[in-house]
Amino acid sequence: MSGSAAWRPMRADDLSAVAAISDAVHGAFTEPAAVYAERLALYPLGCHVLAQENEAAIGYLIGHPWPAGAVLPAIGKPIGAVPEGADGYYLHDLALMPAARGRGAAQAAVARVLAQARAEGARAVMLIAVNGADRFWRTQGFAEVPGDPPYGDGTMTMQLAIDASR
Template sequence: MKNFSWHQMQEDDLPEIDQIMQQTYPHLPEDIDCIRERVRLFPHGCHVLRQNDEEAILGYIISHPWENRSIPPLSSLLGALPFKAEVYYIHDIALLPEAQGIGAARAILEQLNQIACSLYINKFALVALDTAFEFWRARGFRAIHEQILKEKL
């Protein structure tokens, strides 16, 4: 795939994002209002992947500053972002099959790193599915097993 690019997510993108979520994570349904809130709270961390700037959405990422060793419960409203965020949290990333293996994830992670640095945050956090563990490990992430985190999943 040529000419892919990430764009800031817009509210108009949410129906397509909902469809991609249902395709990629059918066992982890998330209320679209939760995504809408994250876009409102931190638009700089919410992006969609398109080919040739105009076509259908091929993927998305939702991220925001957050507290260290804490994860927002899935499908929950945040209300607000923490005043003193310690980590940059990747809430969700999904790429349709045709957008995998083309460097799209690497490109957006570089962008998110710049955003995190601009906020003086030098740590990232996420919850990974077992099937994605190797993907994240290859990018420098490591597993943390804590009961308090498991309770929020």
């Protein structure tokens, strides 16, 4: 990434910016701010924002442990708890404003997710691709999981098997 934009841990005071980024990037697939607040409260290790020093966030990343092969969390709904002993990692969301794209921020976010998933002993990272993001995720090694589109047409579940020992 150029400039001083960098990933840092998400804070409660970032949540309004996170919701605004989601609204701008995801359109019909945006979620209420309460969903992001819950994920931050339940698993802060998986919540990050991309920002320049003393500036508002221009991107965010949220992930948490989740059982591999299980139904992924529903859009816009709380999960209540991060499952204990989960053998997978759910990449809930990666969203970047247009100004943050093309600077390596997405690849740096994926590296963070993989490192955290390995630290948790996960055997796979799962996500739901929306709005054509499957093209990006395929370049990162993710593959479509056969099945019905989780949020309707144009969405798909994707997965990347990982070696937790690396």
